[in-house]
Amino acid sequence: MNDSLTLTTAQRDRAVGVLLASAAGDALGAGYEFTTPAPDLVPRMVGGGLGGFTPGEWTDDTAQAMAIARVAATGADLRSEDSLTAIAQGFADWFAGGPADVGVQTSAVLREAGRTPTGASMTQAARHVHERTGRSAGNGALMRQAPVSIAYLHDPVALIE
Numbered sequence: 001m002n003d004s005l006t007l008t009t010a011q012r013d014r015a016v017g018v019l020l021a022s023a024a025g026d027a028l029g030a031g032y033e034f035t036t037p038a039p040d041l042v043p044r045m046v047g048g049g050l051g052g053f054t055p056g057e058w059t060d061d062t063a064q065a066m067a068i069a070r071v072a073a074t075g076a077d078l079r080s081e082d083s084l085t086a087i088a089q090g091f092a093d094w095f096a097g098g099p100a101d102v103g104v105q106t107s108a109v110l111r112e113a114g115r116t117p118t119g120a121s122m123t124q125a126a127r128h129v130h131e132r133t134g135r136s137a138g139n140g141a142l143m144r145q146a147p148v149s150i151a152y153l154h155d156p157v158a159l160i161e
């Protein structure tokens with residue numbers, strides 16, 4: 001359990017702000033994903049994009065960050081097998097719902113991991129996809145890191161692990 005994380009009111013406000021801003025930024029960009037907007041474009045929550053998103057709907061990256069955030073909110077150590085399995089199951093549950101858009105690499109890993117993955121089987125699926133394709137350096141890992149960073153705010157070594 002990550003009992004060492006006690007946030008002040010200001011820190012809690014900032015942590016909430018990080019998660020909200022990440023989700024809002026993702027939703028704002030969803031309609032423009034993989035396009036080259038005009039330099040004078042004033043972005044709006046237009047929806048559309050690759051997944052036919054509704055205005056204000058976030059992408060696969062935020063959906064997965066939310067699965068991590070739900071586990072982190074319990075105070076569990078995200079490095080434990082139980083936590084990793086809960087996160088993997090959160091990813092699988094989201095994927096089973098037929099999301100509007102899923103990245104190529106992410107969908108390959110989730111298909112291979114199956115409907116009831118463990119943390120270990122999800123890791124193995126990711127390893128297999130990388131070995132087959134040589135491509136596993138997407139930006140999704142960065143977009144999913146906010147809840148991990150918040151969970152280990154006072155423990156940089158655990159954050160890196």
